Amino acid sequence: MTDHSETQQPSRTNADLTAANAALLAENQRMAELLAEMQNNGDRKVDSKRTNATQHEEHQSESNAKTGETPPKTERRRANPFSEEIMSYKMPQNFTLPMTLTSYKGIGDPKVHVTKFDSMMFLNSDCDPILCRSFPTFLDGAALLWFSNLPARSITSFDEFAKMFINHFAASKIYVRDPNYLSTIKQGPHESIKDYMTRFTTAAMEIPDLNPEVQLHAIKSGLRPGKFQEAIAVAKPKTLEEFRDKATGQIEIEELHETQRNERPPS
Structure with missing residues (x-):
């Protein structure tokens, strides 16, 4: 089974x-x-x-x-040299900067630069915050670098700012000319009164605190011998304004003669 x-x-x-x-x-x-x-x-x-x-x-x-906000940057901007009061001041909407002032680069008389800035800002504003925040706009090169390295919150007024600026660049003050230089400027044999006065005035502007009497004596001494020099010797102008009045008449005569020569048909 x-x-x-x-x-x-x-x-x-x-x-x-x-x-x-x-x-x-x-x-x-x-x-x-x-x-x-x-x-x-x-x-x-x-x-x-x-x-x-x-x-x-x-x-x-x-x-x-x-x-209109700017996103935060990874690298934080350094502190501003102006005080909180200056930075918090609200600038006028219609404020405009003068654009004819040449930037100061660290060479030349800093006091002259401040004086020019003051005179140009006179019609715009004499407000401390506006002056302080406008002045760096006219700095460049070594001067701008100096400003960027100022300690934070170290500037509280424009007078203080200007004093710091002038003291720092005092050694950069360069006088290219002095009053004695004007005695070397002479009118050329074929130079017009207008060109001579332009050249002389340009040199005189480079001399700080120039005595007007010294300037007048130098410009009269630089005239070349001729009818105009004789006219000045007779008129004996006592001020630069009187001399310019005489020179204006002579310039008009010279320009008239020049126009007549140009219109004269070629022979």
């Missing part, structure tokens, strides 16, 4: 192994899908963070553009 239980046992064992293997494969598949989903979720979170950051930057840029 055959034992059927023994012949059926291997078949059941194989079926069980097949089922277990299938279950294992299914579990592995489920774990792989779970891991893939987790990975996708992580990527989406990263992308979401990047998107949010980009949107925040764009929103901030749009906000700055609307308000």
Whole structure:
């Protein structure tokens, strides 16, 4: 008699192994899908963070553009040499800077530069904050470098600012000419009175605190021999204004002669 239980046992064992293997494969598949989903979720979170950051930057840029604000820089600007009172002063809307003053570069008389600045600003404003904040606009080179290195909050008034400036560049004061130089300026043999006076006046302007009497004596001594020199010797002008009045008449005569020569037909 055959034992059927023994012949059926291997078949059941194989079926069980097949089922277990299938279950294992299914579990592995489920774990792989779970891991893939987790990975996708992580990527989406990263992308979401990047998107949010980009949107925040764009929103901030749009906000700055609307308000006119400048985004903060990574490198902070150094402290300003002006006091809080000067910097907080609200500049007038209609204020304009004079544009005819040459910038001071550290060479020349600093006192002359301050005087010119004062005179040009006279019609605009004599307000301390405006003077202080306008003056650096007319500095360049070594002078601008000096200003940029001043201690923070060290300037509280324009008088103080001007004094610091003049004292620092006192050694740069250069007088190219002195009154004795004027005695070397002579009218050329074919030089007009107008050209002579222009050349003489230009040199005289470079001499600080020039005595008008010295200037008058020098300009009369520089005239070339001729009718105008003789007329000046007779008239004996006592001031530069009187001399200029005489010179104006002579300039008109010379210009008339020049016009007649140009209109004369060639021979």
